[in-house]
Amino acid sequence: MDPLEIRRTRPAETNTQNPLRETASQTAGPYVHIGCLPNSVGIDKIYDNDLTHYGAINHKDPITIRGQVFDGDAQICRDVMLEFWQPENEGTWRRTGTDFETGFYEIKTSKPVSMRDENGNEVAPFITVWVTARGINIGLVTRIYFSQVDGDAQLELVDESRRHTLIAKPLDEAGVYQFNIHLQGDQETVFFDI
Amino acid sequence: MSSSIKGVSPRQYDAQPAMDYPDYRSTILRHPKHKLVAVPQTLSDVTGPAFGDMALGQYDSDLIVNYAEAGQSAIGERIVVHGQVLDEAARPVPHALIEVWQANAGGRYRHKNDSYLAPLDPNFGGCGRCVTDAEGRYQFRTIKPGPYPWPNGGNDWRPAHIHFSIFGSGFAQRLITQMYFEGDPHIAICPIVQSINDARAVDQLTARLDMSKSIPMDLRAYRFDLVLRGPSSTLFENKLEGN
Known part of the structure; x- marks a missing residue:
């Protein structure tokens, strides 16, 4: 069997019960900042606080996550927009971009809690991540997991040799984690079809 | 605040662009080579941030004036872009945040990485946002963006387009x-558009001139409806642990 084959758990469900089809995605392009992160390109005159300032910091179990995004040549991608979503409490959403010089992103959030999937199974805590940029035709979904993921029903669907790409690495500083994203290459991050 | 849907139907990839489309050069090193891993949906997938109550500025959805000096306006063909956001079941999506961004009438973006010859318009910023109403309807006033050349290894020009981000x-x-304009000959020869191997899906990205909403001696209207993934037949109990 092709080791890259998706191990589908869903039946090949068709979408014929729905009369319309989802609008096709297109790349966010190199200038996504203008629309989504305008303050990062000096556009302060339209909204003085763009959505990078959205949402209160949840002080319960606060953590910082930082990292970089790499392409298939292991080059740093400096034009990526990232969004992060956790549903607990009132929901925590973060948006940021990779730095134009260093390529680093950083968010502050709270450690996620476990939840159930559509089959009623408890799943390990994770943060959903959405990655868009020039050259990415459909926003890529990945997840940041922490420790204690053994036996997780969802991670069991991911090839064992690739699971490590989903787990944040604790840094020396307390509460700070590194999560790098590899769009392609030997360390390619696992991306999901949800 | 968060919003939710009971379950989201599977994405139909045949009506989506190829992630690996070498004619659009930037995809070559930026597409995953492994297949996406399908997983059962969780609460994190069927909930999302809610922006319905967000305070918007008076001119957030008016790109003609939202960057302009008092009494000035952006240069270009004055248009209004309007439409409805629906899901695949044809149900309106209310309170959805839409963000747009675009080049100016000469095809130049207000961005430090854009060095195209065409000048910036001092009265045009190029972004706007709005939230859909109870029927999922939205509208923006703007100017028609210009086509522009882009580095893709050849003589490539983008069709005039407006970028849309929707929650x-x-x-x-x-x-x-991205929204394109009816009748633009660049649509058929743009590799970014043509990464979608489905004429009907490309047509769905093409806004139509809508004279019924045009305002005499002021501006023309283009209609652009958006469809988000619909409800799935799978329902599940939205329940968090330890909360």
Whole structure:
């Protein structure tokens, strides 16, 4: 069997019960900042606080996550927009971009809690991540997991040799984690079809 | 605040662009080579941030004036872009945040990485946002963006387009796309558009001139409806642990 084959758990469900089809995605392009992160390109005159300032910091179990995004040549991608979503409490959403010089992103959030999937199974805590940029035709979904993921029903669907790409690495500083994203290459991050 | 949907139907990839499309050079090193891993949906996929109550500025959805000096306006063909956001079941998506961005009438973006010859318009910023109403309707006033050349290894020009970012009720409905204009000959020869191997899907990205909403002696209207992923037949109990 092709080791890259998706191990589908869903039946090949068709979408014929729905009369319309989802609008096709297109790349966010190199200038996504203008629309989504305008303050990062000096556009302060339209909204003085763009959505990078959205949402209160949840002080319960606060953590910082930082990292970089790499392409298939292991080059740093400096034009990526990232969004992060956790549903607990009132929901925590973060948006940021990779730095134009260093390529680093950083968010502050709270450690996620476990939840159930559509089959009623408890799943390990994770943060959903959405990655868009020039050259990415459909926003890529990945997840940041922490420790204690053994036996997780969802991670069991991911090839064992690739699971490590989903787990944040604790840094020396307390509460700070590194999560790098590899769009392609030997360390390619696992991306999901949800 | 968060919003939710009961379950999101599977994405139909045949109506989506190829992730690996070498004619659009930037995809070559930026597409995953492994297949996406399908997993059962969780609460994190069927809920999402809610922006319905967000305070918007008076001119957030008016790109003609939202960057302009008092009494001035952006240069270009004055248009209004309007439409409805629906899901695949044809149900309106209310309270959805839409963000747009675009080049100016000469095809130049207000961005430090854009060095195209065409000048900036001092009265045009190039972004706007709005939230859909109870029927899922939205509208923006703007100027028609110009086509522009881009580095892709050859003589490539983008069709005139407006970028759209849309949040649905669940994060699995999140979408970024581009709106094109009816009759633009660049649509058929643009590799970014043609990465979608489905004429009907490309047509769905093409706004139509809508004279019924045009305002005499002021501006013309273009209609652009958006469809987000629909409800799935799977329902599940939205329940968090330890909360």
